[in-house]
Amino acid sequence: MAAPHDNPHSARYERRVLARLTSFASLDEQEKAVLASLAHSPRQLQRGERIRAQDDAPTYLHLLVDGWAASAVGLPDGSRQLNALCLPGDVLGLPSLALAEPIDEIVALSTVVVLEMPVDSIGRLFAESPRLAALLFLVSQEERALAMERLAQMGQASARARLAALFLRLAERMAQLEDDTSGRFALPLTQRDMGDLIGVSAVHLNATLKWLRGEGVIKLKNRELEILDFELLREIADLPSWRRARPAWLPPHGTKPGAGAGD
Amino acid sequence: MAAPHDNPHSARYERRVLARLTSFASLDEQEKAVLASLAHSPRQLQRGERIRAQDDAPTYLHLLVDGWAASAVGLPDGSRQLNALCLPGDVLGLPSLALAEPIDEIVALSTVVVLEMPVDSIGRLFAESPRLAALLFLVSQEERALAMERLAQMGQASARARLAALFLRLAERMAQLEDDTSGRFALPLTQRDMGDLIGVSAVHLNATLKWLRGEGVIKLKNRELEILDFELLREIADLPSWRRARPAWLPPHGTKPGAGAGD
């Protein structure tokens, strides 16, 4: 029922969006077609705009195609916590599927392009392609694992370690996304953004940044980050390594629901 | 009240384990049967034992049938962060499915009973019952949303608010689990455990607890917690309310695509 259709971002889409899923397992053409049929209506938003507000009913998911976004929990007093950075390829809004009102809002941190996905796409996905559904499940579990890691650091680690961890994971993610392991990339975040991400004030973030620069670990100028010493950064962040699974239990290509249990 | 230890296979299973899934949508008999076929081999473990260690390859999931457990990230220096409490009905080990080596370990906080689920049960679940798979997906998203909430609090809120939030969410969860809204329940956690949960030292947790007691919000004695003033507790925790979705997009009962819906 899904007619594959091109969209204006197809080359980028292939590389960025599919890369996220295919890091766990391969997709066949039909699966790519199903995926493409789920997302429509590209929208562009500017920094600071809300992709989904905290009080919107969760009727749409969003597929981030370009730019940076973040899931944020805003507090009455104006402070906010950025729960997770979202980079191209991420599906935005999944956790709120479980809730009647979303607990987070999704804000654009740079100019972004998103595609809209009605929530019932998810139902179709589970019904039409168990393998794709399982892959989406896995991506979501990976994000949950990342959140656990951040939570653990938030409770135990110093601001230095947390900032180092942010840069480290970001560099890993960018390496995958842009196929560039130089450790140099554009970082469209203000110091306030970074502070909100690791849970420190902008002032203290600045001090921490200064310290990292002084240690010769990073260079950050004009929104361009360069990691000078991965070794040392890893040591400061004190994180375990992070290797994606290649699960053997996924439903094979072309599986339709009922294939195993139909009687 | 402390539940007596009896053989945990049918009545308790029905009420506790299935309640988690059916809070989103109903299950039919066949779905219950599929679920029951996935979990085997009850094991009992004592407080402090690892249900799954941090370096075990993730070959099994575990279904918690009785007792309390927690997902923990241990640090070299002996400190640890408890990422999430696990109560009866929880499926343990999902986030690690995405990783080659788990980042967390799962420890028993009280005497627990778990069932083993080989990871390929998940594959079967997606292939045989899209509706069940979607429900598991939802439960997992709910846990992720909870983690986001905790992360936000960790970054922004005081120890008081975090402890209040812990008790509040716990009371809500226990109310669902034990069908008892009195706000009184057994709390098999040491102060160190609670500290690890909200990310403060045991010493400071004790002081915070003392403050909460002084305000007349809670009573805690002999591992038994009683919430005296829900109103005030909610105010201190400063959390948004938390209403589960009743999604309309779930694949209908039955394994064949397009099979009739109906509750």
Add this chain to the structure above:
DNA sequence: CGGTCAATTGAATAGAGTCAAGCGTAGTGG
């Protein structure tokens, strides 16, 4: 009855927050 573990309290310290001011750069409009 000592031995271990949990809870409790006190004192000194450090990490991070807030407030406040100064600086740099980019953008806007006369």
Add this chain to the structure above:
DNA sequence: CCACTACGCTTGACTCTATTCAATTGACCG
């Protein structure tokens, strides 16, 4: 082209929350 403005970055001084270390008490167990 310059003045004016806005925003983000940088720094210093003061405050306070939470940490660490240390010692004491209480509870349970063999």
